[in-house]
Amino acid sequence: MVLTKIGESVEGKKLAFQCRKFHPQRPYKEERLDNITVFPVKLTIFGIAVIDTELNPKKFFFNKSSALNKDDEIRGEAIKAFSIKPIPDKTVKPATGRHKANFFYSKDDTYAEIEISIRHILEKK
Numbered sequence: 440m441v442l443t444k445i446g447e448s449v450e451g452k453k454l455a456f457q458c459r460k461f462h463p464q465r466p467y468k469e470e471r472l473d474n475i476t477v478f479p480v481k482l483t484i485f486g487i488a489v490i491d492t493e494l495n496p497k498k499f500f501f502n503k504s505s506a507l508n509k510d511d512e513i514r515g516e517a518i519k520a521f522s523i524k525p526i527p528d529k530t531v532k533p534a535t536g537r538h539k540a541n542f543f544y545s546k547d548d549t550y551a552e553i554e555i556s557i558r559h560i561l562e563k564k
Contacts, residue, residue, distance in 0.1 A: 442506060442513045448552035449513050450505040451490035454545045456520070458482035461529055461541040469521070471501065477521040481554075486518035488551035491544065501550045513553050520551035 442449070462481040468474040482488070489512040499505050506513075524547040534540035 440506060440508070440511050442511070443515065443553070443557050445515075445553055445556050447513055448502050448505040448550060449488055449490050449511050450494060450499055450501060450507055450548070450550050451492060451509075452494050452548060453490075453492035454520070454522075454549040454551060455489045455491045456480075456482060456487065456543050456545070456551075457534065457540050458486035458518070459484035459534075459538060459540055461543070463526070466525075475523060477523060478525045479519065479521040480526055482518040482520065483516065485557070486515055488513050488518055488520060494548065500548055502552070505550070513551060515553035515556055516558060517553075517555040518551055519554050520545075520549060522549040523547045 460483040464479040466476050466478050469477045490509055493509050497507050522545040526545050529541040529543040531539050
């Protein structure tokens, strides 16, 4: 299932990411997770986050309305995400005929949420 509305999210053991711009951010202690240190990133200029490996047991750890099934994905102009473990280096390779993109995977429990929806959905009125 592809989710594209602002605030929709996915949670998984391992997520696959794709984006044109990748912004790693400073780790911080997340109060909602009993002060566990999380490693946040921001994906901009069209980001995609896909659940590669489901949580086991399949139960949310951050947001009750998150999608939890394998291959569920979110797409947006800006996506914020965090992982319990540091996110490894990205790989840059062609994504379309004209543009390259950053591809990377998270290692452990990961949460991703749409901050800004896809442009053509925002323009629909």
